[in-house]
Amino acid sequence: MADKSFFNLSEPMSLQKLASIGSCELRADSGERIISGVASLEQAGEGDISFLSNVKYASALATSKAGACILSEKHADKAPAGMALLISDNPYAAYAKIATAFHPDSSVIPGISPAAYIDKSAIIGDACEISANVTIEEGAVIGNGTYIAPNSYIGRGVKIGNNCRILHGVTLTHCIIGNNVLLHPGVRIGQDGFGFATIQGVHIKVPQLGRVIIENHVEIGANSCIDRGAGPDTIIGAGTKIDNLVQIGHNVQTGKGCIIVAQTGVAGSTKLGDYVVLGGQVGVAGHLNIGSLVNIAAQSGVMNDVPAKTILGGSPAVPVKQWHRQTIALKKLTEKKGGANE
């Protein structure tokens, strides 16, 4: 059960209501049973609802004491007698919705701290919460219902949409942020791209005259950095989710719904299509086109364009089956050599 020091907890809800929230089919129960929270299969009790989405955990289902469980049709017959079932095609998504209903984010408490520094030309929307030690510069515009945590910085001319959550210590300059965007602590958006012209060993800064555009429903993880464009804009497409400590270079564009895992870097001017997945610690070189639905394994190094729907691995990255073959071939090679040389 989530620690109440940190998480809000809604009132108990009937199974009928939860089935509706999760778009599930209710089975083995009238729907009047009252559930007070979510918990794992191991920890749940009679008053809790749990979920099964990964077949690896199916054995926990049979012995679980959960009052109810969200699961797919194919696992329904493994549930113990007396457990109410919420049948779903996507139990994980249904769980996400039900867990959010039990533990809603803290509401925005509208108000502007007297210890925020806001230029008089800035425009603050309705029902925003602007915290202490925030600085908002000349000409910035903040939409309605947006929360800005302490010590964040909103630079000159920056525009932020509605219902955004800008967490602690974020830096925003030269950028336009959509609606429902979540920026975790320490995110840096809009600083100079890394561009220099070199004359006899002296690196002269090339002015970076583009912006960063963050579309709606984007989430960016703690301490990640997104540089502004050199001339064109850097663009993060709607619904893209970026993890912690990620680097996005100048002029990069991502499509819709991409997933970029922690510590990955995308070099300047590369374009990602829609629904691209980059695993952790991936590096993508500059000026490349990565097609939609491409999937890159963790720690890979991508040095060439990638056609849509391709799965790559390794550094330099190759098709994932090829990468596995290379790994095996290399091992076999040393087995032989080992026999001969040692």
Place this chain on the structure above:
Amino acid sequence: MADKSFFNLSEPMSLQKLASIGSCELRADSGERIISGVASLEQAGEGDISFLSNVKYASALATSKAGACILSEKHADKAPAGMALLISDNPYAAYAKIATAFHPDSSVIPGISPAAYIDKSAIIGDACEISANVTIEEGAVIGNGTYIAPNSYIGRGVKIGNNCRILHGVTLTHCIIGNNVLLHPGVRIGQDGFGFATIQGVHIKVPQLGRVIIENHVEIGANSCIDRGAGPDTIIGAGTKIDNLVQIGHNVQTGKGCIIVAQTGVAGSTKLGDYVVLGGQVGVAGHLNIGSLVNIAAQSGVMNDVPAKTILGGSPAVPVKQWHRQTIALKKLTEKKGGANE
């Protein structure tokens, strides 16, 4: 000699006292000699104490002008005449203790800045120093003798133990911090883990309902990020030391005394045993068990469980000798090919 603009310097001490601080055996001196500071073998003068812990630097010993040197028995006969010797089984550790005695950290200066924003329900222990522009939210609890530097953020319900040092611009939410913990600038602890359920390309946030537990004597480097658990807690075991720019995913657990070098990432739900060492830029995949005393070379990629006491290298990681053989085999392969093809 350490720059006094930055470092405190204690009064000079007798060799006898220093031998006692470092648990060393004093040799070639009565112990009454007065030493005023620490310095390298090259830079030390008559009033300084130096140390030799790496045999690579043994040649510097013979010509050093240091008044005294901390070293192991086996190097004692290489010291020049007239140099006082502090014999130790672990000269580096003895040096650490003696150098700390000469250059203690700045004391906490108890007091709460009038420019700190502290919710009235928060509890601040005795003799804490809370700096300007710190925000401490509802229900947070700070132990005794803890220092919080400017611009840090202590979220709702966060608990911090005694004698911690939370440096500049740190973000703490959804976490419980033990005693004697040192968090370097820009550390982010407790933000959402990276968990989404996807329905037709739309990534829905899965509520992250766990916490982060940081045990006693942990140190975490600048700009490192530790996400809170999805349901279970993320746990950093006692005495673990984490370097800069490290990423720790949700539900990760480390044992006691682990060492995690800069820019390494550990993906969600992986468990490290005790005294695990991860070199720089290592990636460890999710849901793995890494045994105690495992040692992973820098830049390795760990994709499978690792038994205790194993040393691995490479990406994908293999036993370190195998990795070296692979490197050599690959070179030889191209030598032959080079001969034939070019």
Place this chain on the structure above:
Amino acid sequence: MADKSFFNLSEPMSLQKLASIGSCELRADSGERIISGVASLEQAGEGDISFLSNVKYASALATSKAGACILSEKHADKAPAGMALLISDNPYAAYAKIATAFHPDSSVIPGISPAAYIDKSAIIGDACEISANVTIEEGAVIGNGTYIAPNSYIGRGVKIGNNCRILHGVTLTHCIIGNNVLLHPGVRIGQDGFGFATIQGVHIKVPQLGRVIIENHVEIGANSCIDRGAGPDTIIGAGTKIDNLVQIGHNVQTGKGCIIVAQTGVAGSTKLGDYVVLGGQVGVAGHLNIGSLVNIAAQSGVMNDVPAKTILGGSPAVPVKQWHRQTIALKKLTEKKGGANE
């Protein structure tokens, strides 16, 4: 054209003046034509100046509507009739100078925010801008014309030169910063190096008694970390440019004019010569000597000393041609194996 919400724009200038700023030879025009801004070849109109520095974009030249273009002698004959030409040996550098003339950085607005916390022993130079929620500790010294953005922290005894720009949320301790240094948001300089002596599994901190020296004209990217020396200083040589999320360990020294791309890490005590280029996500092990003008490909792992002027790639890093041969040999190996085994 750069978005005026974010960028200053100077008055229009004559081609003659622009040729002088960029040290170009003016051709196909009297020099009296008035230009109002810079733009890409595709987007530029009659009143704009563009540039061609990469032969890949030569085809855009012929159809461009730009009033003027900066280019090298060898491309001059491909320009459309009526376009004024600014001939340069280094068109990219000439563009950088001209674009800077059109879009100068915002001036420092001298003044000290009443919401900055400045120890009375600190010395602030002439014409500095010190923003809200900045803390400047005991004995710090700030040169003339330096800008410090909100929420930055200048520790005890830190010295900063003239005309520096310290952006939002930067942490500076135990360091001496030269003139004309640019530090992007979230940079951390001067924290403890990662040094421990271990006694029976307990990691004792080894006091880090050196400093960080940042020489003139250095730029450091967002959220990058530079640890102070253990005894010697960590030194970043004049004119070196460091990208985002880079880790520089204790005692590292770089020469002049190095380029260190994003997410690279350099381990303790390694020395780089002058004009070394490290690509993105490179790892360099500790205690190495990397010669001047060395170039390391992205994602490489350097484990040995590197002679001057060498180009390396791969992990472990080898000469770049050897690396390409290895990549090809490995692919061929699996083709054969594939034929036999599958």
